[in-house]
Amino acid sequence: LTRILTVELGARSYPIHIGAGLLSGLGEKIRKQVTGRRVLVVTNPTVKKLYGAVADRSLAAAGLDLYWAEIPDGEEHKTLAVAARLYDLAFDAGLDRDCPVVALGGGVVGDITGFVAATYLRGVPFVQVPTTLLAQVDSSVGGKVAVNHPRGKNIIGAFYQPRLVVADTDTLLTLPEREIRAGIGEIIKYGVIADAEFFAWLENNLERLSAGNPETLAYAVEISCRIKAAVVAADETEQGHRQILNYGHTIGHAIESLTDYREYLHGEAISIGMVAAARLAVRLGMLDETAQGRIEHLVQRAGLPTALPPGLDFEAVLASLQRDKKARAGRITFILPEAVGRVRICPDIASSVLRPLFPPVTVP
């Protein structure tokens, strides 16, 4: 069963294919979307070992000339320098404006490959083939592409939509448990921001989801993509409404930044952020405690962290929040739940309201 959704963006609309075993039909799907025959596939060594052969066969069967580019694994390689090497490879492979660049991997591969696709020859067709749960439910959809800069994460980037997203849920079967959990963090987010029914479904199906049941995973990926697609269609370049996708991300990004992106996976950091934002919403009288309890409990049951790292310095967090690229004129924006399934964008949250979230460190 292949599920096909569409991200509705006028001339830039594109399909998301979700299903088991889709990698073996990747070549055909690419052929239907683009006219160029030369294809640069960017991946990392781990993913190449697992899925290189099937991608090779599939693209060859579709009559496409495949050129591989491997980038090292890890956020620290998502740099302009690595992008510069990818431009070289695209150029040497003779890619022209009709030839696609394909990201086969997780968020790092998708982000940097998308940046290269957005900027090589002022933009070539881009295909996302996410192989992690986080990438399938979040980063592969919506067109946010970027590389990091010494001054900050994702500082250099663009909004550049893919032509096609192919999420083969079989690739999730090889993921470490911790990565499945982290992906579930983002999935819970969708329930909180937009879909109370989905949230309740997650409460009822969490164990099957965590255990990697293929049909359960595929359903969760589909609903997550459906919610994200609707939000992106309404506000492609994050002028307003799209900010609701950042629920949990205000504190989440600060935690990632202050721990140098080493301690927490993204889905873990935003889990802490979601719980903190829910508590903040209760404190501000926007959310009742029952709803907050349900959010916190589901995060906890998913095996995700709910508490701020001990000893996190409030001033450091505040400084990090104000440096965030989503801050405007130093104002901090929080996305706060009003109920399970509904959030509000709250700009200009005062630091005095935040302070109680960060209890002072007690020196023994």
Added chain:
Amino acid sequence: LTRILTVELGARSYPIHIGAGLLSGLGEKIRKQVTGRRVLVVTNPTVKKLYGAVADRSLAAAGLDLYWAEIPDGEEHKTLAVAARLYDLAFDAGLDRDCPVVALGGGVVGDITGFVAATYLRGVPFVQVPTTLLAQVDSSVGGKVAVNHPRGKNIIGAFYQPRLVVADTDTLLTLPEREIRAGIGEIIKYGVIADAEFFAWLENNLERLSAGNPETLAYAVEISCRIKAAVVAADETEQGHRQILNYGHTIGHAIESLTDYREYLHGEAISIGMVAAARLAVRLGMLDETAQGRIEHLVQRAGLPTALPPGLDFEAVLASLQRDKKARAGRITFILPEAVGRVRICPDIASSVLRPLFPPVTVP
């Protein structure tokens, strides 16, 4: 007299202001277009010396915080490495998504600054303040931004429209004569591709234009921008019609590339290309010799080169044409005039037709 045109691109529409002395009102115009108060102005040492003080005063009077960035002059500095330094400066100046980046200078400054504006924080407001004739009539309008890569010119870039273009024609008074001539090359192009009446006006007013008569220059800038704006509005990302702007550029780019961008200014190289394309059109029976003669004569009267560099090797030219980023599947596209004021996009020009344009080198 300020002339104001609009590039009609829906939500991305923007005005072009053309007139004498506009720099002194730059701050006010920026204030009207953007909400951010911090402004990064990118320029080069020559332009800074000439116009730094007036820009300083104008932005301060409008209540804007101005941060200067100087990049060295010359195409060879339009690199990712220089862009990386500009990201640093933007970050350190505390620019957020509402704060504009301003290009004050010629094509090199405009291209790299636009690339940084397009990619910093996934895009911030961009303002073009072109100070050369070529930049005022061509590169500052239409949203093509880029940096060079060791493998080729403008290989890395985007289509990213400015919010505002301010062309102060007083800045043309300080230009070297050779740069005025090169700009006139692009101006002649507009007459050939789209406006027979403008071409005739150029035939009648060339001397006044070349001598730098302010009112004549302002009119030529206005009509050129008007033509370019209409073409860009019809085909923003060069899927088809916009290619007519590349008249003279097929051969022009090859000449620039084969001479390492050192021998010819851009406007000179495309002048050779325009004459070559007109001759090719005659050879193919598309253009009568009278029209070709008018084109060639006007280019010559403007003091621009009309002949291919002696000893240019045909195979080298052909290889360069096929590597061009506008080539698709190795096919070479020429823009050929059918009359003064009308061109046709001709894909798939055979190399056998081109060969007579490049007479074999005779060894004495």
